[in-house]
Amino acid sequence: MNMTRLKVTFSMLMKEFYRNKAVMFFVLLFPILLMVLFGFIFSDQDEVQYILPIQNMDGGSHSWNFTQTLNDTGLFEIRLVDTDLDPYDYLLQQKTNTILVIPHGYQAEMDQIIIQRFIMGQPNNDTANLTLIIDPASTAAMVKTQMLDSLVGAINKGMAGVPDVIGMDIETTVSDQFKAIDFFAPGIIAMSVMTTALFGTVGMNTELRQKGILRKLATTPLTRAEWLVTNVLYQFVMGGLSTISIIIVGMILFGLQPQINLFLPLFIILNVFAFSGIGMLITRFVKDAESAQAAANAVMFPMMFLSGTFFPLEQMPDFLQTIAGFLPLYYVNEGLRSAMINPDMGVMAFNALVIGVVGIVMFILGILLTSWKDE
């Protein structure tokens, strides 16, 4: 690894980038467009306070306490639904997208769990289940799902240490200013950075190969590894620019209030690492430009739709959720969302580890499997 050669090559690529309006568009404007588009879609929804119809079939004190807790967060405008109604009919008739049903027997079940765990000292995994019915086509419903998920998670966490459920303070876990855009911005960032790194790497390398420039570079002292490293550095800059443009537009237009911590750049870097590595491997095995683009698309689409960028995974069939577990972008989404909304060291570290391992493996494969020469 020769620093002078890295520097010379990197500054050359930056100069080219600066003069290339098409790439500039792809890196800066495209993510902004995406952000604006999503921003308007979501600001259209019943924004800051989400309407949450609750049908309490149980009626016990626990269930009312739970309802009260949700109400106290200020995140939801609670509407109580008549217990005689069919919840599915209610969804249809009221043209709403979500209804939370507290089933009959919730109180009894919860009491039993509490007695077993805390009085009889028998640890178990039982839960007293709530039913959330949502309209799968509604994006607002997804946001509500996500919010309720966090809230219930917080309550459960509290229960492990403190036997008294009702007195839970949940204010700290989800910020009051939590908006739909806060939930979607990390997804858009993860996706834009992935697309930039993947298509940037594939596009640049197939073009340079077709023009014979790689062949020329191969006759200079620049090594293959140095070239790969410069490519990744270049893609870091691109990913960084995409991220910054998304965050700025989100803040100005939609009042995005991201948590800023070191995990944000870390996930961007790991995301770039993994996907420019995958890009390298694609150009290594798929030689002509068009097929390489197609291969990159084949990588991108499942990532986009199956890793929780647009649709919460909970809504998807089990086998798709299993597949999501194998998609690197899933871990970027989860980690970045945690970093930007609700920093949780355990969640962030786990996801960073997974995507980090993927990135390093891809990069090492890239160096080992590709060479300047023909094969």
Next chain:
Amino acid sequence: MPKPAIQVRDLVKKYGDLSAVNCISFDVQRGQVFSFLGPNGAGKTTTVEMIETIRTPTSGHIDILGMELKKNRSSVLKRIGVLPQDFNSFDRLTVRETVKFFSGLFNGIRDVDELIKLVNLEDERDKLYMNLSGGLKQRVGIAVALVNDPEIVFLDEPTTGLDPRARHDVWDVIKGLKQRGKTVFLTTHYMEEAEVLSDYLAIISKGSIIAEGAPLELIDKHCNTIKMTIRGGPAEIENVVRERGLTLEDAANGDVTVQIEDNAQILDLLNLLKSRNLSYHSLDIRKATLEEVFLTLTGESLTGELAEEEPSTGELAEEEPSTDEQAGGMPLTGAPLTDNQATVEEPLTPGGDVQ
């Protein structure tokens, strides 16, 4: 005698069933211009790119500057300069930035502006590469090949697609390199270029070297005849030629080409024409060229395209024993020529071999 700059032994490159290079061996002496002459698809690029370390030989042995190539890739790369066939560079760098970038990769030895001057690109210094014409791009490539002041310079078809002036500029650069003691490995399918520039050349066809030697040596050895073309005369001239028992090469459009074995035959024929009052427009007498050597050896045309219309100048013409016109520069493949026509090349499809 010093060790040759390049030693190639039993070099083979197979692509599937095709032997692109079929067990060739040759030496390139230091300080010489060595030309590889052959038609499209002969295996020229495949051979040079194996020497340049960017293709892997199927088998065989290459020594370069006294080092075994396989084991000394990076030290070899520092000491050679390469102009690949169909050179291309980054679109959005200026000429100066391009030369500077490659110079930076080598820890540049030669002054960037001096190199730009050497290839006559001073006026284009700040133009983006993408906005240059093909010939100018090629010249950027030559400058780039020289950034590390290499001991051996590989030029794969450096003048293909250039206009006659630009071609002569490139020839001057090559002559300059030779004067500075550099070894030049030139690949071309212009026989004129090979004749004018090279100290030694190898003719390659279908992956094998079919002849090698100094240009004049090759001509003397394989095709030692003189050709005389009588232009713009009446048809009877053909009969006179037959009457004299001379070999008629070609007769078309009032031009008659005759093979001459002995200089005395020229005078004899001309006298006979005079005595019969057969007048003609002009005479053209020349020695055989590499093109004919190639034809003799393979029965195939070298270029398969319009040959150079340009009269060759320089060393060779002066050495021609019996011509009153220039040697070597006449059309060889028959098509009529117009003045100042540039040779247009089909774009080549290179192997796409990198990575």
